[in-house]
Amino acid sequence: MPEQTDEALLDLAGRSEAAFMLLFERHREVIFRVAYRLTNSAAAAEDITQECFLGLLDAPGRFDPAKGSLRTYLYGAVRNHARRYHGLHDGDVDLEDTQVNEAAEVSLVFLQQEQSQVIRQAISTLPVQQREAVILFQYEELSLEEVAVILGIEIGAVKSRLHRARARLKRILTPYFQGSNTR
Amino acid sequence: MNPSEDDLNCLLKTWTVPRSPDSLEGRLRRAYGDRARSRTTPGLLEVSSVQWEAAPGRQRKCGRGVWSRWIAGFLPFAGKFAGVIAVAVVLLAVITRAFPQSLGLFVPPGAIIIDSEFLDYGDDGSSTVSEYRTSVFSTPAWVTDTSSVSHIYGETTLSSSFPGDPLRTTAVELLNPVKVILDPVMHRMFDPLFYKPGRTSYLRAVGRYAAARIRNNCTPTNYGGTPMTVIGRETLLNYTTTVSQSEGRDARFTQWFALGLDCLPLRSTTEKALPDGTFQLASERRVLKVTTNSSRTAAKEPSR
Numbered sequence: 001m002p003e004q005t006d007e008a009l010l011d012l013a014g015r016s017e018a019a020f021m022l023l024f025e026r027h028r029e030v031i032f033r034v035a036y037r038l039t040n041s042a043a044a045a046e047d048i049t050q051e052c053f054l055g056l057l058d059a060p061g062r063f064d065p066a067k068g069s070l071r072t073y074l075y076g077a078v079r080n081h082a083r084r085y086h087g088l089h090d091g092d093v094d095l096e097d098t099q100v101n102e103a104a105e106v107s108l109v110f111l112q113q114e115q116s117q118v119i120r121q122a123i124s125t126l127p128v129q130q131r132e133a134v135i136l137f138q139y140e141e142l143s144l145e146e147v148a149v150i151l152g153i154e155i156g157a158v159k160s161r162l163h164r165a166r167a168r169l170k171r172i173l174t175p176y177f178q179g180s181n182t183r
Numbered sequence: 184m185n186p187s188e189d190d191l192n193c194l195l196k197t198w199t200v201p202r203s204p205d206s207l208e209g210r211l212r213r214a215y216g217d218r219a220r221s222r223t224t225p226g227l228l229e230v231s232s233v234q235w236e237a238a239p240g241r242q243r244k245c246g247r248g249v250w251s252r253w254i255a256g257f258l259p260f261a262g263k264f265a266g267v268i269a270v271a272v273v274l275l276a277v278i279t280r281a282f283p284q285s286l287g288l289f290v291p292p293g294a295i296i297i298d299s300e301f302l303d304y305g306d307d308g309s310s311t312v313s314e315y316r317t318s319v320f321s322t323p324a325w326v327t328d329t330s331s332v333s334h335i336y337g338e339t340t341l342s343s344s345f346p347g348d349p350l351r352t353t354a355v356e357l358l359n360p361v362k363v364i365l366d367p368v369m370h371r372m373f374d375p376l377f378y379k380p381g382r383t384s385y386l387r388a389v390g391r392y393a394a395a396r397i398r399n400n401c402t403p404t405n406y407g408g409t410p411m412t413v414i415g416r417e418t419l420l421n422y423t424t425t426v427s428q429s430e431g432r433d434a435r436f437t438q439w440f441a442l443g444l445d446c447l448p449l450r451s452t453t454e455k456a457l458p459d460g461t462f463q464l465a466s467e468r469r470v471l472k473v474t475t476n477s478s479r480t481a482a483k484e485p486s487r
Contacts, residue, residue: 017212017215017216020215021208021211021212021215024208024211028203028207028208029202029203032200032202032203032207033200033203036200036201037198037200042201042204045203046203046204046206046207046210049203049207050207050210050211050214053211054211054214054215054218057215057218058218115194115197116197116198116199119194119195119197119198120198123195123198134195138192138195139195139198166188166191169191169195170186170191173186173191173194174186176194177186177190177194
């Protein structure tokens with residue numbers, strides 16, 4: 001039996017729980033992973049994942065296959081939910097210009113933690129917009145074009161956010177590199 | 184020392200994320216069920232099946248949730264609907280009170296309009312008027328091949344008053360115009376034969392029976408299943424009537440059928456049986472005035 005496309009399953013999802021759950025199984029890990037990285041919270045990621053999929057039921061017409069795949073649409077949904085989790089809405093203050101006290105974020109305790117934990121904390125210090133770009137590009141390995149579509153910005157803006165995010169991460173992680181080299 | 188691009192990439196890759204918890208699937212299934220139920224307003228059968236299958240505890244609660252959502256969904260609509268209906272009824276009553284002739288718009292051509300009074304008799308023979316009524320007996324369209332059998336089809340009250348009972352008068356007067364307008368619709372809704380294929384032949388048979396009765400000087404065969412016998416002729420309101428009577432165990436019914444009005448009864452009396460075998464007048468309906476439409480052609484008094 002040929003595998004059902006996401007679009008076909010989505011058509012059935014409102015009437016068939018099986019179709020809906022199949023869609024969920026296909027995308028759950030990705031959506032949870034992105035939600036987790038964007039919020040730094042397993043509980044929030046769980047909530048967001050659920051809302052993203054239920055959103056498909058409430059407004060199935062919102063997904064337009066002509067604009068991209070269902071996965072891309074879900075990336076956009078998870079990003080919007082994560083923004084709401086952070087208390088942000090579209091049009092809110094551009095956090096890229098927000099100054100983060102990097103020195104305060106990097107403590108000595110930082111150096112003693114697991115590497116994964118270190119990165120997690122370092123990324124959580126990024127402004128939300130930079131964090132989104134890093135997570136989609138660096139971790140989800142999406143193309144610049146896809147990231148631009150999901151974030152609703154120009155490719156140049158994506159590059160700019162990535163550049164600033166990486167520069168900031170380098171600065172934040174420098175003590176860790178120094179520490180790990182001396183350990 | 185600043186890390187290189189590659190160093191940073193390698194370092195970033197070390198951030199691992201736990202798998203989504205298994206409980207997420209169960210959560211989503213439950214949420215799916217809830218959304219599916221709230222998206223569709225359940226029909227009565229669905230609601231009752233939910234309640235029927237509901238086990239004690241959680242599912243039982245779910246059944247009540249469906250009911251409350253169902254009712255809550257209709258409440259705003261029901262409130263508005265009731266408000267609109269109430270306003271329409273009051274408006275209609277005001278208009279028909281101010282312009283009584285406006286109700287005539289709903290009286291079909293060929294109808295007979297009568298004013299009548301209803302009397303109750305006491306044991307001492309005294310009488311009191313319980314109601315004055317103006318009503319219309321219309322000719323249904325389906326009897327064009329015979330003649331009018333209007334009184335078989337029923338009576339529509341245009342107005343009524345109850346002496347000594349102004350509250351009831353007001354209430355009934357409010358509803359009468361609504362009834363006049365809704366009656367034709369209601370007849371269709373509640374006529375058990377309306378959507379049945381045999382209806383036409385049934386109605387023709389009724390029409391033939393009525394026509395035969397008119398030709399036969401309004402000689403009825405029975406009254407509510409009790410055989411009727413003709414006991415004489417009388418003139419009421421300038422109409423010759425056939426007086427017919429049926430006698431039951433506890434009461435006797437007498438009707439005066441007008442020959443020129445398709446056997447419309449101009450008077451009806453009910454007498455209760457007394458222990459000594461005689462009868463005492465208990466109630467009466469008496470027609471005070473008859474108005475016939477000029478377009479009426481079938482109301483010709485048969486030759487005696």
